[in-house]
Amino acid sequence: MTKEKEEILRKSREYWNPSKVEDWHGKGIDLVMGKREGYRFWDMDGAEFMDIHLNGGTYNLGHRNPEVLETMIHATEEFDVGNHHFPSIARAELAEQLAGLCPGDLNYSVFSTCGGEAVDVAIKSARYATGRKKVVSIKGCYHGHTGLAVSAGDDKFKVPFHCEGEPGMFVQVPLNDIDAMEAELKKEDTACVLVETILATYGFPLPAPGYLKAVKHLCEKYGAFYVADEVQTGLMRTGKLWGFEHEDLQPDMIVTAKGFGGGVYPISATVMNRNAGKWLFEIGRLHGSTCGGSEIGCRVASKVLEITTRQSTVENVHRNKQQLRKNVEELMARYPGFLKSYSQRGVIMGLNFDCEDASVSVVKPLYDNGVWAHNARLHPNTLQLKLGLLCDQAYLDELFEKIDAGLKAACRNRKRK
């Protein structure tokens, strides 16, 4: 390890997050990101990685996408963060663009800085409009680490921080169990059902066909709002702009973040219909976010939407979706009993391994072979495979050669044990 990298690790332990640094170190992953470009990054020491984690889709369009960077630089010649108290050119134009890209009457956008904050906005909006407090979400979900979002998510992230919320206010029901959902909603005390269209942090198990639509139907029946958390499934990753579009349903609110800022500017949005956005018409000045909807961020997000919805991008995603399936099925044939099954929608996949903790037995051998992927934190034996929207065939060929080498090493390690 170079002296420079050692020094950064020391400072990180001393001044940043000691247990996070230690946790990675314990797994043999002393990574400090250096140069980054496209769908690759390099460790400070020079080791090259193909990025198929993409920080949950933050780098959907690649690291430092040149068009996005150019847009951001150009925006700094005219804009800064702006003042969130006033209307602005960039915010108004992005909001109009989003209204055009979201189905039906989802016409109003509230901008924030990150996914968690945008989920908080959705919950606040639902509570204001319904006068109810309860939030129902799906077991194994993850919606962020901020105030309300963390309470709506899994115990793993909220209990240590005592963020369980008031008793009975954050309820979870199992995925695909429509009776359990109805049992909660028929109490008629639910403000919103918060649904990750596909549970990313649980390894992308697909909702049963018709499930999401049935949940929306129950929301309508019992007066709750349906919030689609599209932080991981939105922005064309499933082959459609929004993941819920595979189910032909119309949410009351959509949350988008991560890749929305093109990996260069933190920005997120909660897009809502008029009913869910009642507060916007009555007490609009009682919620705000100083940097949420920064004007520079809005220009970046507008560009991201434009690139994401281009015909060539959509075609690339559809091509790669087929190729991914073929390649993963070949791997399953090559590693029977180890790579047991997979789930896929578009270019996001969950690969299910016969192991207890893929962060040790799969992530590390892949890392050693130049592939950066991560397992699902709430379902440790599933590896998330998240391909960027713009990857080409040569990238895929190289990627699967490296994944094959990584899995070969993983199997050797298994035999040794």
Ligand SMILES: Cc1ncc(COP(=O)(O)O)c(C=O)c1O
């Ligand atoms: C589905 C989902 N929702 C919300 C969030 C929170 O986003 P952020 O980290 O930007 O607050 C995440 C982050 O991983 C996520 O995966």
